Amino acid sequence: MFPSRRISRTAAYRRFIAFAIGAFTVAATLSQGSAAIMFSGADGAPLVITLTAPIVFDVNTAHTGASSAYGLLIVGAYTADQGTTLLAKTGDIQLDGSQTGQWLEGTGSMGTLPAFGAVGPRDLIIFFNNSSGSNMWSDTDTMTATAGSLTTDSNFTPPLPDATGPFTVRLVQGNNGNIIPEFDSQTVALVPEPATTSLLFLATGAFLFHRRRA
Secondary structure, three states, X not given: OHHHHHHHHHHHHHHHHHHHHHHHHHHHHHHHHOOEEEEEEOOOEOEEEEEOOOEEEEEOOOEOOOOOOEEEEEOOOOOOOOOOEEXXXXXXXXXXXXXXXOOEEEEEEEEEOOOEOOEOOOOEEEEXXXXXXXXXXXXXXXXXXXXXXXXXXXXXXXXXXXXXXXXEEEEEEOOXXXXXXXXXXXXXXXOOOHXXXXXHHHHHHHHHHHHHHO
């Protein structure tokens, strides 16, 4: 009986290791293959938003004017309404336009708003101030949110976004929050923060091991 128990434990360990490797592989593939978003911090600490890959917005209709600033709207980031929080941000995510004149935007703010154009109380918005460029768009242009991270310059009062995604992401006008219909929407998946992912692996592994012993 003792050898069979040792074999059972060994098999359980092997299953746990295989599960962990498989889960990490899937997460890595998701992060590298398409745009995904990760949230960390918040709840009284700075909020960090990370894009694992660029998000490219195609222009579906020629457009002759747009806001002098843009907002990147993450629809339904929360499962409950949030109060107004808008903080300055720093980081390396930019909105990069392909049209003549290159629209490059960097500074701005991010946070939540109770009602602002198309922005709802469960959404998260990132504002980018105009750096340079043109408001003339053709139907072959694109706007790209580059990969990278943004961090609020001070503590973010609302909790960490708790919706599980995937999220619809839209470009909105910075002066009124209205959606810019000439740009197509995009969908991004959620990558769990590392601490949550690690706990999930450990909990699942412990459950499998306990079940195997039983």
